[in-house]
Amino acid sequence: MSHMGYRCLMAVDREQVLRSAAALLTRKSTATMDEVARAAGISRATLHRHFAGRDALVRALESLGIAECEAALATARTDEGPAAEAVRRLVREMEPSAGLLAFLYTENQLFEGEEQNEGWARIDAALTELFRRGQESGEFRIDLTPVWLTEALYGLLASGAWAVAEGRVARNDFTHMIVELLLGGALRREEP
Amino acid sequence: MSHMGYRCLMAVDREQVLRSAAALLTRKSTATMDEVARAAGISRATLHRHFAGRDALVRALESLGIAECEAALATARTDEGPAAEAVRRLVREMEPSAGLLAFLYTENQLFEGEEQNEGWARIDAALTELFRRGQESGEFRIDLTPVWLTEALYGLLASGAWAVAEGRVARNDFTHMIVELLLGGALRREEP
DNA sequence: CCGGTGTGAGACAAGAATGTCTCATATGGG
DNA sequence: CCCATATGAGACATTCTTGTCTCACACCGG
Numbered sequence: 001m002s003h004m005g006y007r008c009l010m011a012v013d014r015e016q017v018l019r020s021a022a023a024l025l026t027r028k029s030t031a032t033m034d035e036v037a038r039a040a041g042i043s044r045a046t047l048h049r050h051f052a053g054r055d056a057l058v059r060a061l062e063s064l065g066i067a068e069c070e071a072a073l074a075t076a077r078t079d080e081g082p083a084a085e086a087v088r089r090l091v092r093e094m095e096p097s098a099g100l101l102a103f104l105y106t107e108n109q110l111f112e113g114e115e116q117n118e119g120w121a122r123i124d125a126a127l128t129e130l131f132r133r134g135q136e137s138g139e140f141r142i143d144l145t146p147v148w149l150t151e152a153l154y155g156l157l158a159s160g161a162w163a164v165a166e167g168r169v170a171r172n173d174f175t176h177m178i179v180e181l182l183l184g185g186a187l188r189r190e191e192p
Numbered sequence: 193m194s195h196m197g198y199r200c201l202m203a204v205d206r207e208q209v210l211r212s213a214a215a216l217l218t219r220k221s222t223a224t225m226d227e228v229a230r231a232a233g234i235s236r237a238t239l240h241r242h243f244a245g246r247d248a249l250v251r252a253l254e255s256l257g258i259a260e261c262e263a264a265l266a267t268a269r270t271d272e273g274p275a276a277e278a279v280r281r282l283v284r285e286m287e288p289s290a291g292l293l294a295f296l297y298t299e300n301q302l303f304e305g306e307e308q309n310e311g312w313a314r315i316d317a318a319l320t321e322l323f324r325r326g327q328e329s330g331e332f333r334i335d336l337t338p339v340w341l342t343e344a345l346y347g348l349l350a351s352g353a354w355a356v357a358e359g360r361v362a363r364n365d366f367t368h369m370i371v372e373l374l375l376g377g378a379l380r381r382e383e384p
Numbered sequence: 385c386c387g388g389t390g391t392g393a394g395a396c397a398a399g400a401a402t403g404t405c406t407c408a409t410a411t412g413g414g
Numbered sequence: 415c416c417c418a419t420a421t422g423a424g425a426c427a428t429t430c431t432t433g434t435c436t437c438a439c440a441c442c443g444g
Binding site: 234236237238 | 422
């Protein structure tokens with residue numbers, strides 16, 4: 001009975017399990033617990049030891065997503081420097097979480113129980129504030145609302161994650177593709 | 193025994209059922225057939241008379257999505273005029289289908305059976321060709337691949353559909369928000 | 385060497401979802 | 415008016431999924 005626990009032998013990498021679960025559930029949201037376990041390379045029994053059930057699994061996914069988003073926001077220091085650069089730093093920090101976020105973003109059923117969305121509210125607020133700050137400083141156009149820009153960022157992150165996962169976009173281009181499209185759009189700029 | 197069939201009395205509006213099913217399944221992808229039926233305002237028995245099962249329902253959703261995309265592509269005449277204007281026309285034509293497309297785009301499990309994806313292949317090809325044409329004409333920048341722009345268009349359509357459905361973006365702004373972000377990006381343009 | 389710990393495989397029952405059926409009812413056309 | 419058609423409600427068996435349990439085994443530390 002180690003009073004610290006968890007730090008023993010060949011324990012399942014909880015985060016790895018969550019990541020593969022997110023990858024699978026994004027692609028096939030009706031996947032069975034057995035399929036999730038297989039995808040993670042563990043048995044259903046072990047999966048069930050770590051996550052009491054499907055609900056608990058999704059909750060854990062949400063918690064992880066929130067934690068990683070807040071960590072990305074903190075690391076990117078979105079309240080410092082030019083907003084455009086802050087967006088670039090933020091997307092770079094969010095890249096490893098993109099697959100997880102794609103699942104959480106598309107699985108709006110999470111918001112039904114409305115237990116945990118206070119975390120998302122904080123994150124949404126931080127993102128919206130970033131875009132608002134960019135508008136105020138004159139960097140961003142004002143005909144696209146900060147709320148929509150936030151929404152679009154989520155959508156592009158999901159698109160990017162899927163495009164990379166299916167080999168349609170090179171992994172190394174992830175940040176560039178998303179940031180350049182979000183900030184600059186598809187149109188060619190006039191030469192300065 | 194009407195040899196023409198289908199044009200009888202208070203028959204369920206098949207397309208209406210499919211649309212409400214897409215709206216529900218997008219929000220809660222694990223919804224029951226019973227929930228789908230309720231959402232469509234019909235009984236489970238009737239739903240099952242029209243769609244043999246969940247698979248058949250999803251197939252029908254996919255068929256409808258493909259048909260509407262191809263119709264939108266045809267109406268928008270994406271091979272005519274400036275590419276930017278073509279994109280604008282296309283998004284406008286796709287707006288009514290955005291909810292359905294959001295479901296189909298995020299439900300990548302469809303591609304497992306790979307029966308029907310030839311329709312998507314044609315649509316993807318048309319979209320990619322549109323962006324490629326815009327690059328060739330000098331309208332679009334060339335550091336964002338046509339494949340990525342296609343992917344981003346899908347993602348933004350989905351984001352837009354959800355944002356409108358949840359009241360975060362005004363319905364009337366749908367086309368403008370998507371087209372302006374996709375083409376122009378968030379950065380302010382220099383005055384010409 | 386041996387005990388503790390985490391895991392995989394499988395059995396098992398309880399529950400949920402599905403697919404199919406019947407019957408009653410309402411509607412509109414002939 | 416009557417009949418054909420479409421629907422709603424519900425019963426029902428089947429299948430799938432889940433949650434729990436047991437047992438055997440591998441690994442690591444002492």
